[in-house]
Every structure is written in structure tokens, then in C-alpha cells.
Amino acid sequence: MLTIPIVVRQPNMEKRMVDFIRALRAAGVRISVAESHDAMHGVNIIGISELANFKNTLRSTLVKEHQDQPTFDYFFPLFFKHNKPPLENINEQLSEDQKQMLQQAMQSLTGDMDALKQLLQQMMNGQGFSDEQLEQMGQQSGLENGDAMYERGWFERRMMQQSDMDNLQQMMQALLQMLEEMGMSQEALEQLAQMMQENMQGMSEQISQFVGQTLAQQMAERDPQPKPDLMDVPLDRLDYRDMDNMRDEVRRLAARLRSRAALRQKRAKTGHFDPRKTLRNNLRFGGVPMQVSYRNRHKKPSLVLICDLSTSMRPMVGFFLTLIYELQDHVQRTNSFIFIDNMVDITADLTTGDMPSALAKVNVENPPGHYNTDLGNSLETFKQQHMSTIDHRTTVIILGDGRNNYNDPRLDIHQDIQRKARRLFWFCPEIPRLWGTEDSDMHRYAEQADGVLMVRTLRDLGYAVDDIMSEG
Known part of the structure; x- marks a missing residue:
């Protein structure tokens, strides 16, 4: 018979099951009190001698939606399996x-x-x-x-x-x-x-399981937290359950930004009234405003987007590109590039009109590696093949964390891009105190950029994009 070892250091199985249910709730699985009672009752009938039957009983009573199945499978071994992988005595x-x-x-x-x-x-x-x-x-x-x-x-x-x-x-x-x-x-x-x-x-693996079990137990012991506004959730902390809702948030945000951009374009048709310039130009008429002067009209920005598609940045890249391409009516031209260890032009892929399919294709064709980000080499490729996409009217946006795995950051090429473009901005998810730590070159790129905007949430991303659009 297979008995379930006690891992969570609780003297009875009922307490461990309660902690397991609380951890699932903390992870976002909706479980009612009645369903918790059903799980306890089912285990009393089935027993715990067979691990597979025990697991199926809990799954059938606690999991209502298919999307919660991976969460259940992730947490189950953290509460009901032993945490010592078998090791071999080599001396024998x-x-x-x-x-x-x-x-x-x-x-x-x-x-x-x-x-x-x-x-x-x-x-x-x-x-x-x-x-x-x-x-x-x-x-x-x-x-x-x-x-x-x-x-x-x-x-x-x-x-x-x-x-x-x-x-x-x-x-x-x-x-x-x-x-x-x-x-x-x-x-x-x-x-x-x-x-x-x-x-x-x-x-x-023993360390990994210990960390997982400890975090799961601490999640079970804390009081349930209210679900935060998705606009303020760091994009690297989103899970699969949030993605559909997040896409809706992106569409709503894009609609607001389009309205703001359209209003700016409407005002720009004639320009804004400039009282100082009007008075100065009419001094020859004794101060009588015979000729009205206006400020310069707003111009649509021309954009070059360079996005870090490494594992940690992928969710943010998808939302960023979706947001930009939802605003194409208010952009003069957009050229888009992604990089991991080399620069890839994805402009043609994103102009098909079906953004989810286009992003899925880009992700499949550019799979993430293991610590292989190389922005320096990517900038070298950009210089050789794509530098013509930049002129004095172009705003360049680099979306990334500036981590380069100790490779040459090619600051010389970065400086050339900044000089040739109208402006160069970084959208960076890391806080400034982490710049320059370990393999980060962000502090060196920041010295050459026209600005670094802190972007961790969808709200941050919306503010940053609106700033770029408003300045033309």
C-alpha cells in the first residue's frame, strides 16, 4: 500500500488538506465552502492509501474549470509528496x-x-x-x-x-x-x-521542492487578498488565467489612447493659438492683433521599435506591440524588430491585421533560449541591415531590461542610433537600483538615451506610449 508522507509538518491529514485548499484559493482558484466539504467527505470515503485515487477525488471536487487544472497539478505534489529525490550512494x-x-x-x-x-x-x-x-x-x-x-x-x-x-x-x-x-x-x-x-x-531538485513547499504553506497561512486591478499588476506576474482579461484591458486602453491622439490631431489642424507670438508680431500695428499666430502643428510620430523577446520580457512585448499597432492611424510609420541573440525584422508579420496570430507566429519562430540574450550582437546586425529605417524624424523605442549576459553592449552603435534618430527612449521594467548589477548594462545605455521610462504594468505602458504619441 502507498501511504502519503507528511511533508508540510502537520500532524493530521485534514489540516494539510485545509492548507492545500487555502493555497489553491490564494493562487486564484475559486473554491466554495461547500466544495471544500465535498472534498473532505470524498476523501473520507475513498481514503488515502492509493495516491492516484486520492488525487482524483480532490480534483473532481475542487476543480470546476479546465483552466484551473494546471494550478491544481502544480500545488498537489507540494503538499502530498516527499521532497527528497532519490540519490545514489556512489561509493557503493x-x-x-x-x-x-x-x-x-x-x-x-x-x-x-x-x-x-x-x-x-x-x-x-x-x-x-x-x-x-x-x-x-x-x-x-x-x-x-x-x-x-x-x-x-x-x-x-x-x-x-x-x-x-x-x-x-x-x-x-x-x-x-x-x-x-x-x-x-x-x-x-x-x-x-x-x-x-x-x-x-x-x-x-530537493532545493526547488523545499522552496515550492514552503511558499505554498506560507500562501495557505496568509489571509486572502483582494484581487488587484489588472492595470496595476506587474506584467511578469500575470498567469494564464489573466491573459484573456488582459487583452480586453489592452483594447480598452488602446481606445482611450486613440481618442486622446485624435483630439490632438484635431487641434493640430490649425494649431494652438499663441498669444505671445501674436502680440510680438503685431507690434507694428500698435498692438492691435491684425494677424493671429499659432503654435506649430502636431506631427504624427515615426517609430522604430526594438523589443527584447527573451523569456522574462515576452508578455510585455506582446502587449506593447498590440498597443502600438492599435494606434497605427495616429502613427506615420512603424518598423518593428525583436531580438534575443540577433536582430529580426518582424514588420511584415505585424501588418497582416491579425495581431494575436502574428504574435504567436513570431514567438514560435523565435523560441527563448537559456541565458542567451545578446543585445550587442543584435545592434551590430541592425547597423548592417536596418539602419536606413532611422532618420531625423524617427523616435526609437527599445523595450528591454538592458541585461546582456556579460556580452559586449556595443555602446558605440547605440550612440550612433541615438545621434541619427530624433529621439531614443528605453522602456525598462527594472527599477534604477538594479541597473548595473550582475549582467545589467542598463546604466550605460541610460547615459546615452534621451530618456528611460519605467514600465512594469499596463498602466505604466499606457502612460509611456501616450507620452511618445503626444510629443510627435
């Missing part, structure tokens, strides 16, 4: 000669690094992290302050740093090199490397 797979050789190599490598030596020995023995170690790393990473699942990746990276796994990986490579020099066969080295890598992966 080695011969006596290989064990002795390995022990000598480990002693030679680690020296006085006792903590790293202990972690390496722990991994070789297939032990994984203890509960005490996970708790300590969680405290050092500030995990107790987390209250939402979108923070999971950030806390995982923090705990990986606290665990010293990066240095352990380097030590493993040095250990294998030393064993090769000591005469261990290539076949044995490959087997050892594979077992070590699998144990490393298991320990990383």
Missing part, C-alpha cells in the same frame, strides 16, 4: 582501488575547505540535504518573507548560492581531472561523472 558502486583513489583525490583537492568537503562527501554518499540544512539555507535566503509562487525561481537561485553548489560543480570537475591523472580508466571516469551529476541534479 566503486571497487576498493577506485574508492582509495577517490579518497586520496578528495583529500588533495579540498584542503582546508571543510564545509565544501563535507558537502562533496554528502553528495558522494547519496545523502542529500538534511532538513536542518534546508531550513538554514532558507533563513539565510529570506524565504520566510516569500508569499507568492512567482518568487520561487528567485528564492531557488538564492538557496543555490547559499548551498555552494556552484563551487561544488567546479570541485567535481577538478576531482575528475585529478582521478584521470592518477590513472582511473576513461570508462570509470564517465560512469563516476554521470553518477555525480545525477546526484547534483537530485540535490538541486
Whole structure:
């Protein structure tokens, strides 16, 4: 019989189920009190000895809408499965000669690094992290302050740093090199490397599951929060349930911006009355306003859009391009480009009139990679192939976070674009205090730009686009 291990450190299953339901509610799944009672009653009848039957009972009573199914499947293992992936005792797979050789190599490598030596020995023995170690790393990473699942990746990276796994990986490579020099066969080295890598992966998964379970428990313990206005939700925190509503918000926002742009164009047909200029030009008539003067007319902007399509920026790029192309009647010309590690012209794709299909096609043809953003190389391609799209009337907008994975930012090309264009603006989702941290070149781009507009929400995006449109 399969029994469900207690992971959330609650003494009874009923408390754990209540926490599971509260976590689902915090994640946006609508569950009534009656449905919660139905789930409890169903589990009392079915029991918990068979995990599959237990899971199906909870799903059938708690999930009403198909779109909530992924959320249920995401949270279920965080409450009702064990958090220690199986690790293999590598020492048991080695011969006596290989064990002795390995022990000598480990002693030679680690020296006085006792903590790293202990972690390496722990991994070789297939032990994984203890509960005490996970708790300590969680405290050092500030995990107790987390209250939402979108923070999971950030806390995982923090705990990986606290665990010293990066240095352990380097030590493993040095250990294998030393064993090769000591005469261990290539076949044995490959087997050892594979077992070590699998144990490393298991320990990383252990950290990931611990973070997920802790965040889920903390979500269950907090009071339900009122749902915020979608206009003010950071775009990188939206989930799939918000997307349809968000598209409606974009259309409504575009309609408001069109009305504002149309009013500006109407006023610009004759220009705004300029009293100072009128009085100055009529001094020869003794101050009698014989000739009325007007301010310069508003001009439609000509735009070049350069968008970072890396994983973290994709939702914002879709909303931004949709918003701009909803305003095409008030724009003289728009050329659109996306980049990950190279610049791609998507202008033709976006002029078909079917924006959702066009964006889906662009996303499929330009899949995200793993830490491969290279704006510098993309700017080089732009200079060689697309610089002619910019003239003295063009406003260039770069939508991105300025993170370049330590590649050459090509500030020289960025400066050339700024000089050739009428204006160059950045729409950046990161706050200024993060500029220049780690692989960010945003602080260097900002020095050359005509302005950097903080864009994290749809409301921010609307204000930023309206500013550009109003200045022509």
C-alpha cells in the first residue's frame, strides 16, 4: 500500500488538506465552502492509501474549470509528496582501488575547505540535504518573507548560492581531472561523472521542492487578498488565467489612447493659438492683433521599435506591440524588430491585421533560449541591415531590461542610433537600483538615451506610449 508522507509538518491529514485548499484559493482558484466539504467527505470515503485515487477525488471536487487544472497539478505534489529525490550512494558502486583513489583525490583537492568537503562527501554518499540544512539555507535566503509562487525561481537561485553548489560543480570537475591523472580508466571516469551529476541534479531538485513547499504553506497561512486591478499588476506576474482579461484591458486602453491622439490631431489642424507670438508680431500695428499666430502643428510620430523577446520580457512585448499597432492611424510609420541573440525584422508579420496570430507566429519562430540574450550582437546586425529605417524624424523605442549576459553592449552603435534618430527612449521594467548589477548594462545605455521610462504594468505602458504619441 502507498501511504502519503507528511511533508508540510502537520500532524493530521485534514489540516494539510485545509492548507492545500487555502493555497489553491490564494493562487486564484475559486473554491466554495461547500466544495471544500465535498472534498473532505470524498476523501473520507475513498481514503488515502492509493495516491492516484486520492488525487482524483480532490480534483473532481475542487476543480470546476479546465483552466484551473494546471494550478491544481502544480500545488498537489507540494503538499502530498516527499521532497527528497532519490540519490545514489556512489561509493557503493566503486571497487576498493577506485574508492582509495577517490579518497586520496578528495583529500588533495579540498584542503582546508571543510564545509565544501563535507558537502562533496554528502553528495558522494547519496545523502542529500538534511532538513536542518534546508531550513538554514532558507533563513539565510529570506524565504520566510516569500508569499507568492512567482518568487520561487528567485528564492531557488538564492538557496543555490547559499548551498555552494556552484563551487561544488567546479570541485567535481577538478576531482575528475585529478582521478584521470592518477590513472582511473576513461570508462570509470564517465560512469563516476554521470553518477555525480545525477546526484547534483537530485540535490538541486530537493532545493526547488523545499522552496515550492514552503511558499505554498506560507500562501495557505496568509489571509486572502483582494484581487488587484489588472492595470496595476506587474506584467511578469500575470498567469494564464489573466491573459484573456488582459487583452480586453489592452483594447480598452488602446481606445482611450486613440481618442486622446485624435483630439490632438484635431487641434493640430490649425494649431494652438499663441498669444505671445501674436502680440510680438503685431507690434507694428500698435498692438492691435491684425494677424493671429499659432503654435506649430502636431506631427504624427515615426517609430522604430526594438523589443527584447527573451523569456522574462515576452508578455510585455506582446502587449506593447498590440498597443502600438492599435494606434497605427495616429502613427506615420512603424518598423518593428525583436531580438534575443540577433536582430529580426518582424514588420511584415505585424501588418497582416491579425495581431494575436502574428504574435504567436513570431514567438514560435523565435523560441527563448537559456541565458542567451545578446543585445550587442543584435545592434551590430541592425547597423548592417536596418539602419536606413532611422532618420531625423524617427523616435526609437527599445523595450528591454538592458541585461546582456556579460556580452559586449556595443555602446558605440547605440550612440550612433541615438545621434541619427530624433529621439531614443528605453522602456525598462527594472527599477534604477538594479541597473548595473550582475549582467545589467542598463546604466550605460541610460547615459546615452534621451530618456528611460519605467514600465512594469499596463498602466505604466499606457502612460509611456501616450507620452511618445503626444510629443510627435
